[in-house]
Amino acid sequence: MAMHFAKRPFTSFISIISRFPSFIPPAFQFHIISSAQLNPQFSLHTKLTHNIPSFTNAHYNHSWVSSDTGLTCHGDAEGADLPGGYTSDEHIHESDEDPEVSNEGSGFNKVLSITKDLHSLPIEEARTALDDCGFIPSPNLVQKLLRRLQYDGKAAFRVFQWAGSQPDYSHTVSVYHTMISILGVHRKFDKGWGLIRKMHERAMVNRQTLMIMIKRYAAAHDARKAIKTFHAMDKFKLAADSDDFLCLLCALCRNMFVEEAEELIHFNKKCYPLETKSFNVILYGWCNIFVDVYQVKRLWEEMSNLCITPDAFSYTTVICCFSKAGKFYDVVRLYDEMKKKGFTPNLKVYNAVIYVLSKERCVKEALNLFNKIREMGFHPNAVTYTYLIYLLCRTWKPEEAYSYLDKMIMEGFVPTIDIYHAFFRFVENEGAICKLFDKMFENGCAPTMETYIMSIRRCCSWSDYENAFKLWNDMEKHWFSADSSIHYLLLNGFLLNGKPEEACKCYREMKVNGFSLEPKIDKMFESWNVGRKHSSLQQQWKISEESLERHRRKYTGTFPRKGGGIPTKTEN
Template identity: 40%
Template structure:
């Protein structure tokens, strides 16, 4: 009898703990990027007012679809940026492409609508495309592929159809875009088949370039398949390309870009006889530890290694190490290296200034940061959007909204257009859903379209607030205004739903993700598979209990109430008799392993981000309109 009470008590504790775990809060990473972003100049006007009460400005009306477009990066700057964004694992630069022909835009939208409407009916999709009678051009193919790049089957179906149209042949750009899309979903065999097709046989000219192979190298690095990335590098010789130190540095850069820094460093040392050490090779490794991994300890080790081997530091070396200490909030070392750089006679570039300004702003030395910004301008180094982002983001985190608004206002007055990172800094501190959607609308009016990173951030924010209507509103906007949800978007939504107790919905989107052949992360797989297994286990036990219910009822002893009345209460101590529901107890006992499993899984995945409730209150009123 007492054992049953203990079981019920423990079960109550487990249930309470489970509810607590499901309501734990998402932890949002905050990282700073020192990458230089090209901007379009805004011209002041009085026709549009930004909702922060900053200066008025507008942008030119670009006749383009509201979606980011793909163009392959020419990744020559080894300093790079700390771009660990898993959404953009395509090694591509996302930018807006201007299309002047309205007919191409209309045709592209028609094709995209067909591809999305019949995404699960491939045969009907091909028939509808044939019936639309659209003339294919290189510009049209690039536009459509950029729109459907997160649905590789639709993209590949359209790519094959376009290649068969008379009067059109794929150029290198279209092949590169399609290979990048295939590599993103690990369809490497199909990607290699396209490369063989690009060779053109014995008579036609080959369209294969070093950039073609570099795209696949980056794809392999993105999925951490270092061996195949190196094999793709060796394929340079198979295609009769001369391999030089710059090509090897491209391999090192690709490895470091996707956090394979240790493998890149090992590869550099193993090939020191073929590709001798130089400053740029070490800078790639240094940047990997500094800005990609963010390990100041490993960065110091590589820094000392360069000194011991006689490798000269340059402005890129100092930019990397200063940026690393800036992110680590080590202002003392930032200023010491900044002084050392000046003593060595190395001219500071914009990236160094940006890193120091960011460190000063993080250290709440705003006046010093602004003074340094003026000093860099006096030396002929003009501030850019990254400079202002370096100032605005720490100010937002420190809740110094007036200073952040002033910096934003000054940036607009200089004709520097804000980037998505600028808006992310303000979105991060917004406290209500109305403010969020108000700022999103203002972003679009300013010509800055939200990216999947933006939507992922908002999904996590709204799930923290338990505002799931807004979560799904954002989810719908991904498809309506962007290129559709990708792997990272699904992962964010699934974790948000699961860790807030919405298990069935999380499993539904997990299955939808797999149907689209978007490979879930291993942690997502483990999370949902453990839950699915335990759910099936409980259902089997419940069915078994129902099957044995008559036997359980027959074995239950019915105690007459008269037995208590016939006793002499003065001769015996008073006792309490508990009448147990046998079936209910068995269900509780069967349910305990399931709850333990759920708790184990939830505890294991606390690092993925949880979903606790944050009070959407604001220290300062905001007016977005």
């Protein structure tokens, strides 16, 4: 288990959580500050006081591309999941349609139709418009309505307030949680705390309520407030347990605060003893969010020094990380070590090993492992087939690759565009290009811009400009506009292979689309146009001379002498 790597010393902890009371509504500040004084063990790294970058996607979905193979994979698709089935948006996901929603008498659809106008209406007029919809609120319908309006936080909040004011109706805990989650997505945390205050007055606040705020603060890249919200559980007489602490760590790691989460588990080891589960969360962050091999090896060695025994999740997470980073020997060593420790590898581990085998072009070993997957009772998934097909294409075994593609389709998997791109990269002739396009359309996989660029480039490398020109025209049928790279590719090919008319068409289209042209291309076309005009004048001059000579012979009866000189008149 030992991976000899330099340990990174932890920085000092100087910011106590009780120093940050300003983000809670005034009614809560006293209670939270008092609880902070009772439990000062929560600390925060000083770097959190710096400016935190803003990301458009709150939950970072890491994608990675192997530099030497070009195969694109997605970290969330094959990386190990977070422990405990952690999800961050479980409160606003769409659920199956309810029969009440389709009931015309409920006014559900009428409410949806007027929500776009609620922004411009005063509160009283908006309330009147909602009253006239004939919508009879129930907890189930209100919650579904909020889920439909989750991307319009202002309209959702107005509908929520209006429904809460209706007679014979009161919000349930689930409805409150949905609204708080939506407000958190739109970073309306003050309104969210206002709803929590109302829930507290009605004794409705539970641990899940604060967990929603913790996840939303972390997603908004405010780790300081996420940790302080966790600390505020004492105010509501909610004793945080190890599962709640793990949820806090998961929220931080999912949103790139892995170093801060790692420091928390060490600083709070008296309250929450160090265990495999907490280290697994940190491993998940370094492995799947950052794919940082250095930090993974450091943490793995630290676990060994602290006598923290890795479990199957630990091995799966690290093996997947090393596979993404292309660490062939590390993957093989941990794979063997995992089996020796008595842990059964799952399909993710097998896929990770097949991937590094594909990078090393180990065809025989990859095929043997593919067969072993079935012997172990697992069914290969689309990722397994993708890695294996790419390996066969890369080692110039197209027939075997096609056979596994057929098996993949027979088992009900839809080939992705990455699989077809693997074929396009290693096809040997122009006939295979047409075959691949036909197969793509048969299986319902639409080509992308990259597909056309790849195909046109291969055709140009074979000097097959007829098919390249056909592909160029086919792009317009599928609503793709050719970019400058394709135009340059075709332009050079047409000029070098004596196809001036096609090159001229490509040149004109580049001018119309406003592409910046290299000076040498402009000069090339200027010289070509001058030469074409000169050739045209010569042709016209030759035609005019021949026409004049015919007229002279017809009307004068003369013809030039063989030796030259002045023509003479023919004698009868």
